[in-house]
Amino acid sequence: MTNDDFVIDVTRIREEAQQKMTDGAVTATYGLDPGRVIAVLNDVVATEIVCWLRYTRHAVSATGIDRAQVAAEFTEHAAEEMQHALRAAERIAQLGGEPDFDPATLAKRAHTDYTTPSGTDLKAMLENNLLAERIVISTYQEIARWIGDHDPTTRRLIESILEEEEEHADDLTDLLAG
Structure with missing residues (x-):
């Protein structure tokens, strides 16, 4: 079949949609086990909440000469982690x-x-959060690959979160270098 031969059977799709009105977003063409995707996403929710908690604690307990800049970055990252969740x-x-x-x-x-590191050591906090971001980046990359083309909406969600996690890693790396 060439691209010129592509035809959508709208009649069939309409009939299937009519029969499955109560199934919400999951259609016959979904392509993955929704229960497994939900379980993976619940792990993402847990990961993001734990990251929010860690960033929030670090923002509150940070001290030292660079406290204002680092605490502001931690606060910004915490808010983004909660939005991801x-x-x-x-x-x-x-x-x-x-x-x-x-x-x-x-x-x-x-x-x-x-x-979290004991005390208020900013460098240790930055390193702790950078390690967490690197773990999240790798796991979300694997999730996006696993989802593939089977669920483009969830894949795009994971990829958009992944993009922000990569920005967090860049921010933390810059703060550690500065």
């Missing part, structure tokens, strides 16, 4: 799942951990 949770709901915000399991499901 909310965006992933919204996608879970679109796919017919329940976002899992259970505090008892967040740390177990997160790709990163909450480990």
Whole structure:
């Protein structure tokens, strides 16, 4: 079949859509197990909440001569991490799942951990957050590859979050170098 032969059977699609009105965003052409995607996205939610918690703690407890600049960066990153969690949770709901915000399991499901350096050492905080960002970058790249063309909406969501996580890593690297 060449590109010139491409034809969409709109009649068939309309009939299938009519029969599955209550299935929401998941159509017959979805291509993945929605339950598995929801589970992966719930791990993303947990990861982003743990990152929000860590950045927030570091923003509040940072001290030293560079405190204002570093704390401002941590605060900005924390806000973006919370938005990532909310965006992933919204996608879970679109796919017919329940976002899992259970505090008892967040740390177990997160790709990163909450480990924070003792005290208020800015360099250690920056390194701790950079390590977490690098872990998130790698895991989200793997998620995007796994999703592939099977769920373009979720893949684009993960890729847009990934883009911001890469910016976070750049910001932290610059702060460590400066």
